[in-house]
Structure formats: structure tokens, C-alpha cells
Amino acid sequence: MPTVIRSETHPEIQKYEDVNRDVLSILGRPGRAYYLLLALCIAGVGLLAFSFFAQVYLGIGLAGLMNPVMWGVYITTFVFWVGIAHSGTLISAILFLFRARWRQSIYRAAEAMTVFAVMTAGLFPIIHLGRPQLFYWLMPYPNQRELWPNFTSPLVWDVFAISTYLIVSATFFALGLIPDIAAARDATTVPWRKRLYTVLALGWRGSGRQWLHFNRAYLYLAALATPLVISVHSVVSWDFAMSIVPGWHSTIFAPYFVAGAIFSGLAMVITLLIPIRTIFGLEAYFTPRHFDAMSKLVLFTGIIVLYAYLTELFMVWYSGRSYKLEGQYIIAALTGNYWWAGAIMLICNAVVPQLLWSKKIRRNLPALFVITIFINIGMWFERYVIIVASLAREYMPWQWNVYKPGWVEMGILVGSFAWFGMWFLLFLRLLPAVSVAELKEVLPAPRRWGRLRQPSAPRDTGIPQGPGQRRVEDEEEG
Amino acid sequence: MDRRRALRTMAGAAAAGSQLAAACSPLSGATEGEREARVLEWEEYFKGNFALMSDEEKAATVRRLERLAQLRRGIDTHISTTEAQPGVLFGYAFNISKCMGFRNCVEACVQENNLDRATGTHYIRIFELEDGVINLDYADATFHHQVPAQGHFYLGTQCFQCANPPCVPVCPVRATWQEPDGIVVVDYDWCIGCRYCMAACPYWARRFNWAEPQVPGDELNPNQHYLGNRPRKSGVVEKCTYCIQRSREGRLPACAEACPTGARVFGNLLDPDSEIRWVLENKRVFRLKEDLYTQPRFWYFTD
Numbered sequence A: 001m002p003t004v005i006r007s008e009t010h011p012e013i014q015k016y017e018d019v020n021r022d023v024l025s026i027l028g029r030p031g032r033a034y035y036l037l038l039a040l041c042i043a044g045v046g047l048l049a050f051s052f053f054a055q056v057y058l059g060i061g062l063a064g065l066m067n068p069v070m071w072g073v074y075i076t077t078f079v080f081w082v083g084i085a086h087s088g089t090l091i092s093a094i095l096f097l098f099r100a101r102w103r104q105s106i107y108r109a110a111e112a113m114t115v116f117a118v119m120t121a122g123l124f125p126i127i128h129l130g131r132p133q134l135f136y137w138l139m140p141y142p143n144q145r146e147l148w149p150n151f152t153s154p155l156v157w158d159v160f161a162i163s164t165y166l167i168v169s170a171t172f173f174a175l176g177l178i179p180d181i182a183a184a185r186d187a188t189t190v191p192w193r194k195r196l197y198t199v200l201a202l203g204w205r206g207s208g209r210q211w212l213h214f215n216r217a218y219l220y221l222a223a224l225a226t227p228l229v230i231s232v233h234s235v236v237s238w239d240f241a242m243s244i245v246p247g248w249h250s251t252i253f254a255p256y257f258v259a260g261a262i263f264s265g266l267a268m269v270i271t272l273l274i275p276i277r278t279i280f281g282l283e284a285y286f287t288p289r290h291f292d293a294m295s296k297l298v299l300f301t302g303i304i305v306l307y308a309y310l311t312e313l314f315m316v317w318y319s320g321r322s323y324k325l326e327g328q329y330i331i332a333a334l335t336g337n338y339w340w341a342g343a344i345m346l347i348c349n350a351v352v353p354q355l356l357w358s359k360k361i362r363r364n365l366p367a368l369f370v371i372t373i374f375i376n377i378g379m380w381f382e383r384y385v386i387i388v389a390s391l392a393r394e395y396m397p398w399q400w401n402v403y404k405p406g407w408v409e410m411g412i413l414v415g416s417f418a419w420f421g422m423w424f425l426l427f428l429r430l431l432p433a434v435s436v437a438e439l440k441e442v443l444p445a446p447r448r449w450g451r452l453r454q455p456s457a458p459r460d461t462g463i464p465q466g467p468g469q470r471r472v473e474d475e476e477e478g
Numbered sequence B: 001m002d003r004r005r006a007l008r009t010m011a012g013a014a015a016a017g018s019q020l021a022a023a024c025s026p027l028s029g030a031t032e033g034e035r036e037a038r039v040l041e042w043e044e045y046f047k048g049n050f051a052l053m054s055d056e057e058k059a060a061t062v063r064r065l066e067r068l069a070q071l072r073r074g075i076d077t078h079i080s081t082t083e084a085q086p087g088v089l090f091g092y093a094f095n096i097s098k099c100m101g102f103r104n105c106v107e108a109c110v111q112e113n114n115l116d117r118a119t120g121t122h123y124i125r126i127f128e129l130e131d132g133v134i135n136l137d138y139a140d141a142t143f144h145h146q147v148p149a150q151g152h153f154y155l156g157t158q159c160f161q162c163a164n165p166p167c168v169p170v171c172p173v174r175a176t177w178q179e180p181d182g183i184v185v186v187d188y189d190w191c192i193g194c195r196y197c198m199a200a201c202p203y204w205a206r207r208f209n210w211a212e213p214q215v216p217g218d219e220l221n222p223n224q225h226y227l228g229n230r231p232r233k234s235g236v237v238e239k240c241t242y243c244i245q246r247s248r249e250g251r252l253p254a255c256a257e258a259c260p261t262g263a264r265v266f267g268n269l270l271d272p273d274s275e276i277r278w279v280l281e282n283k284r285v286f287r288l289k290e291d292l293y294t295q296p297r298f299w300y301f302t303d
Helices: A016-026 A032-058 A073-097 A101-105 A107-128 A132-138 A154-187 A191-200 A208-241 A253-279 A288-319 A329-335 A339-357 A365-392 A407-430 A436-441 B003-024 B032-045 B055-073 B104-112 B196-200 B254-258 B275-282
Strands: A003-007 A469-473 B078-080 B090-095 B125-130 B152-157 B176-178 B184-186 B206-208 B223-225 B237-239 B264-268 B298-301
Touching: A016 A154, A016 A436, A032 A407, A073 A101, A073 A107, A073 A154, A073 A208, A073 A253, A073 A365, A073 A407, A101 A107, A101 A288, A101 A436, A107 A132, A107 A154, A107 A253, A107 A407, A132 A154, A154 A191, A154 A208, A154 A436, A208 A253, A208 A365, A253 A288, A253 A365, A288 A339, A288 A365, A329 A339, A339 A365, B032 B055, B055 B078, B090 B275, B104 B125, B104 B254, B184 B237, B196 B206, B254 B264, B264 B275, B275 B298
Parallel strands: B078 B223, B090 B298
Antiparallel strands: A003 A469, B090 B264, B125 B152, B176 B184, B206 B237
């Protein structure tokens, strides 16, 4: 009975060659469906640009924003995309530091999602401005105006948080890509690809020294990126928690937002990975085990979000305040003009994720796909409810009003998904979507005896068992 | 490509490029006045924050703005940059027993402060409330009937120029600040329009220009202050400044002057002989939503 050494985390991938073949084949010539999707996304970006320029040209009054709902769909979508970004770093950095080796095959796509989601989120504070051409006044640079931004404003903290996050996650992403890009550079025959990969590979030759530096740098950047998972969304939540708007002014906001961000982000990773797995035949790479593990994280963070909802309800009851004037947003959400948004939020974020308690559902990919889409919708509406329902029912009841998003806001919302999709589609065809080098770390090293039939029981000695590897008795092959 | 052809291509490209640049130039095909206005607007764009300007810079920007008003609107305006006077802290008191809801103050405010006529922006709201209790839940500021209505009283709100203004620390670009005489002002050329101050203000005292504000040329008030009623741009926040262009010259704000019942009392809180001090010392006064610790410099009192 021969012994086959298999990866503990990716048992269905057997050989290094398989990884190279499967991953680099994604970079091959795309089909018609790909170009159709890409064209659709580019058209969506056109819609975004058109809506934005219409708004700039005719005035921001074109959006549905009005007294007293000063912040609407734009800030909602901003928080939504920042939230989406978080799970990528969670998977690539935190799980790396915790040595959760199952992350090796999924982290690249998740990290790309992070970078593109931050790029999408970063558009919205600018779109939201009354005078968007002056957005750079928020940047702290020694200017001829001799003025620093106001460091007491949470909006300025936001600028720092988002730009730091974009820089660190993009650097981390580009760094992790280097060995794979070098492999793609050596494999490709297309001249422009060769040129692109040569630049991005930064002269990687795969020498031991380079690997040593690479691993150090990767570890340090992972350590640097880890606190950002917590801090960035905390800062975003302080945009709200620092003001005295009822429904915003709450100490629970930072942990609540971070949990919500990871909740929605992981849901988005699952939503993206399931079609990629089917289309590119990566069944061996994104196994049900991966989806099971991610679903558990979704369930866990979903419970924290549910706990935050219950805490808000409890606070309203315990403080004994009249909900009409000083209502926490959740009461406004459930009873006011936005009850439908509140209902979508509660059903999608509190009820639907409870299905994930079942292991059968956690491993059923079509079901998971639907559930995660529900979660994404629910998390968008959660931010909508927090921002809009709170502002619409602030301290002066006379001014309470009902906000309806305008067509430009809808165009820009749809366009933001297209913008994200465009980058992600380009990423799939330009860069290796699965980390070849890191995946090989958890695969058994190729050796001659593995191919040969062993006449008798294998010798126990002389077979190194690296981390994440185990020997299994494989009867089918015997 | 040989050297001669390369040079010829480059020369051609340079010529075409300069033609293109000339065609796109903001000054092409403009009249003399238009040309001057565009140059002035370009210079305006690079000026500093008002709080940091030297006296010469203030004079220069006022010159530019006054000239622009002449060129663009054909009106001679006067933009003052009068600073806060030492020993002055403005305060306001509103007599809810006297106010009858005529809203002359609203009208005067619109005229004085060049408020947008297209969207009907008002700094002042007069609420009609039922007698007996101050219940803002049932306050109505859009009443259209004969006033004073039976069994009702009136309460006006505007910017309260809080001593602890929640709107100021949230501004990301320092476009709004509190002057030494207590007036919270906005530098309209500095505001980027994020509307955080509006979300932060619990009294909804700030107004946003959703589009270019429309003020008919003959109704434009030419007596202006840089931080007060000079014409605003699209996409910036504005607010009541206790008519800074009047109060800093020793005059009453337009609303106080227009009030036919004498319900509005305005004055210097630091002057022990002022009427506002007399009201504060001798009347029962209250402020709106004191539990928020905004400390408004705007009191309500009854006879």
C-alpha cells in the first residue's frame, strides 16, 4: 500500500505542476463572456461618471439629499465599501499571523477585493462634497495656504484612515504578488504581459537571499496591516459616534462597525469566490472546507452584530427616553418612515445568517451564495438606516423629513459596483488570482519516490513532514 | 525615422498642441471684461483662509470681489472686513410673550443677507406652539393663517452662536470658527461642502447651497461683510451671523430691527448697561436643549 503525502489544508491538490497549470491558465485568453462582463462594468463606470458630472454641473441638489438628511446614499455606500474591504486584510494578514494555512489559496482574491473596495470607497467622500474639486484640501500637506486640516474633525481622521489603509493594503498586495508575478513573467509569451510582469516582479530571481528578505517583509507588513483591520472601521464609526446626533452618539459604534465590516466583507469574499471557483475550475483550491471556515466567521461576526442591535434596543428601554425625540436609530428604523429598510436590515443580518449554524448549509455553495448576497444587501441597508433614519429624526421634530435618493445617487451606487467589478475582472486576467508560491508551501514537496510504487510499507525515516502536511494511507491509489 | 522627419513631426506636434491649448484656454474669445473677471477668479482661487490673511491680503481679496461684482453683476458693492471689537460679546434674547408670528424678521433677514430666493432659504424659523407648554413635537413653522392665532404662542429659532458650538470642531478644513465676539462664521471660499457641521448642529441652524443661489440683481444688498452676507457659491454652507455686517458697525441685526413687537433683544453681554443684560438679570430665561451642553448665546424669556 503506497503512501501519498497530502496537504492537510488542500488535500485535492497533489503536485506543484497542477498549481502552476491551474493558476496560470486563468491568465490565458479570456472568453466572450468575460469581455461582455467587462464591457458591462465599463458601461457602469460610464454611468457613474455621467451621474457625477451631472451633479457637479447642475449642483448637488440633483441628489435626493435635503434638509435635514445631509448625508445619504453616498456616505452609506462609502461605509459599505470600507466595510467590504476589511475581510481581505483579515484573511491575508491576521490569518497569516495565526498560521491558518487554509488561507493560502483564497487570500489573494480576498486581498485584491480589499484594495479595489478601498479604491471604490475612496471615491464617495469626494462625490459627496459640495465642491468636489477641492477634496485635496483635506490632505495634510504644507500648502501655500499655510493651513493644516482640522485635526479635531473625525472626517480628517477618516482621510488618514482610508489613505493609510489603501497604501498598506496595496503594498501588501503587491509584495505578496512578487514571486507569482515572476513565475508568470517566465511563463508568458505575450510581449506586453512580459513587460508588465517584468516591472511588477521587481527583478525577482528566486534566490535564497531574496526569499529571506521577502518572507521578512511579508511578515512585517502583515503585522503592520493587522491593527488596521480594527482601527480603520473604528475611525469610520467615529464619524458618527463623535457627533451628538441621536442614533449616532453611541459608544458601541466602534466594535459594532468592525464586526459588521468583517461580517459583510467575508460575505463578499464568499460571493466572489463561488463563481470564480466554478468558472475557472478551481474546485480543488476553494474547497467546501474553506467556505465552511469562512461561514463560521460570518456567523460569529453576525452574532456580534445581532448583539449590537439588541444592545441598542436595551439602551432605549433602559434609559427610558422618549423614542420620538431621542430615539435610538433602531426604534426609528423599526417604526418610522424607514421601517422597510429596518426590516430588510433585520431579516438579512439577524435572521438569514442563523442558517449558517447548519453544517450542511455551510458546505452547500449555491445556498451560501444566496445567503451572502442577502447579507451584503442587509449590511448596505444597515448603514442606510443608521445614517438616514438618524438624521431624518434629529432634535427638532418640525424638520423631520423623508429622504428619497435621487437618480444620480442611484446611478453612482450602481456605478460603484461596476467600478469595483471592472478592477476585479482586470485583476483576474492580469494577475495570478491564487497565490502559487504560498500554496506550494503547504503542498508536499515533489520527490521521486512519490511517483513510484513502493514495493513495501514506506520507511518512516527520511521523510520530512513539514507543517501542514500529513501522511495518509490512500487505498484508492493502492 | 531619420532625424529630419523626427524633427518635423515634433515641430508639427508642438504647433498643433499650442493651437489646442490656445483653443482650450479660459481666455480665448472673451471680451475685455470677461477676460478680467476670469483672471480675477483665478487669483481668488489661490487666496488663503480669511483667518490667516494679513491686512494687505484682505484688502486685495476685497478689491477683487468688489470688482468681480461690478463685472459680473454690474453692481457696486462694499465688502467690509471689520474685526471683532474688544470688549464685545454678542447675545440675543427672544421674548416669547411678545412675538406674534408676523415674520417680518424672516423677510428682513432674507433681504439683508442675500439669501437664495430660488429655494426659499431662511435663517429664521418662527414656530407656532400651543399655549401652556413648550412642546416642539407639535411646533409648526409653515403656518399660513392670520396671526396671532388663538391659544398659540410663537418661538423663533436661528443660529444660537453657541459658546460650545458642536459645528466648529467637526469642520475638516477649518472653514468655520468662532470669532472673539461670539459669532460663529463661515469662510465661504474655504468650505468644501461636506455638510458635517449641518449634521452636527442639533438646532438645524445651518443652510446649504444645493445650487447656485439666486438673488435678483436689484435686490442684492450691497452692504456686505466678508464673513457675512456676501454672495455665496454653490455647494457651500452658510448660516446666521447676527448680521455681522451690521452688528460690528454698531447696528442691530436686521431681524431685531424689523420686529414690530419688540420681541427681539440684541446687545453686548459684556456691557452691564445693555438691554440684554437687563433681560438676563431680571427675567426668567431659558435656552433650547441645554442638556446638550452647547451653551447657546440666545435666550428665551417671558414678560
